Amino acid sequence: MDTENLLTIGAFAARTRLSAKALRLYDRLGLLTPAYVDDVSGYRYYRADQSERARLVALLRRLDMPLARIAEIVELEEEQEGERAADEVAAYWAAVEERLARQRALVDYLRARLSGRSSEVYGKFEIETVDVPEQWVLTQRRHVLADELPLWIGASLGRLEEAARECGGVAGAPFVAYHSEVSLESDGPAEACVPVADGAAARAWAAGQGRAWEIRACREPARRLVYTRISKAQVANPQIHAVFEAVEAWIAREGLEVAGPCREVYFADWDAAGPEDLVCDVAFPVR
Template sequence: MSVSVAGRRGRPATEDVGVDEELLGIGAFAARARLSAKALRLYDRLGLLAPARVDEATGYRYYRAGQVEAARLVALLRQLDMPLARIARVVDAPDGAVAAERLAAYWTDVETRHAGQRTLAGYLRGRLSGRSSEMYGKFEVDTVDVPAQVLITESRHVLADELPAWIGAALGRLEEAAGECGGAAGTPFVAYHAEVSMESDGPAEACVPVADEAAARAWAEGRGRARGRSYGWSRRSGWPVPGSPRRRWRIRRSWPRSRRWRSG
């Protein structure tokens, strides 16, 4: 139900009551959107669905009734097991056509993965039931020539259970970087340089074809310079680097530090 927050502690006395009457508390909004308050707080922190207003004194969140459709869209995309990074790209699309294209690209990846899993499951059933020799005869290997492509890539050693989330996040970063390289020039893909399973971590390489080779080289060199500066600082500071480096993103708190455990 709609609530008026005029007169609540911490709200300006000059607040427009007409606007406030359109706001829903997080509990009422969660009920309409069929999401939990915990999920709404997570989506706020990730930038997927920001509240219309946050009370500065209490940290309590308020949403507009018009945001219900966006909240339900996020919930439906989660039912497709879409990683949050790719949901953000769908939600942030400039229009419905682009959002639909990004959803279609994700679902193509899902169907490709499921097709491979279906084939593997069939092979394993045959192997476990003693019909392995029959299964081997059903596999055909074709070799095809494809045109040369300019790629920007991101590699990582990753286990199978981490793979879907990493692919979505890595391709999201690369597709964003493609804008600096003349735009994407083909379908993104993932190359596996070794087996990726629950016991083997690849590595895997996320790849996005781009149009401008010179810009792509400049982009790659820029990343290399940043990494080189990090290693240089480490050497100058007397800190040895015993293993692979990590990249860490700092996320600004979106709620008052002293009240971060409030229910709103």
């Protein structure tokens, strides 16, 4: 092949500000295949118009994007699916920001815990009380470890909300009650709960279809809750334990007594919320 109009790997590296090592890696992964490879010498040659793809790969790598995802975006861009490629970049970065927000909350928790300044963390939370009337709920209880908890909560609340359609509809914010500690070593149990409008229908549904899913219908008595409101980023182990501890400390200072399992009350659309959006109340029943 005539290589006169092609660029050597060194010249192409200089033009794209990528190292020859990076170009060889992108070749192996199929991200940026040379226009020609000499069978005898193994030298790689590139067309000048490949520089745009090379620069796009380099820019995406600066976001610490996995190479497999870069390949998908580059292919979309070359197929003139620019809007879809842009949406993929936006989705990737939204996930990064959510992870960083969770890690930032974890750093704050760990710094306070390790330095013995937990009381400073507690002071960041605004504690309130609310009276919740008696209600009927569909519930599902499971022994579950902390790393399994987010997936189980989503699946269980989704199942209960679907069942609630047969019971007059959802009548309040779904919540998860913790009957014992849930951590990497302790498995609760935890109980997902969805308030429903029609208690009689809930009892009938639970006695029939609900038995296959171990779903029960229960009457939740009227309660006074002490709670604080937290962001999506704060709803994660282990930093959420600081939130529970803050509410417990407030209850003790006020001379109140915990009167039931602590709970997380999900009052916002979890999927639509950003990492800093308020989505959950960490609450304790008291008397």
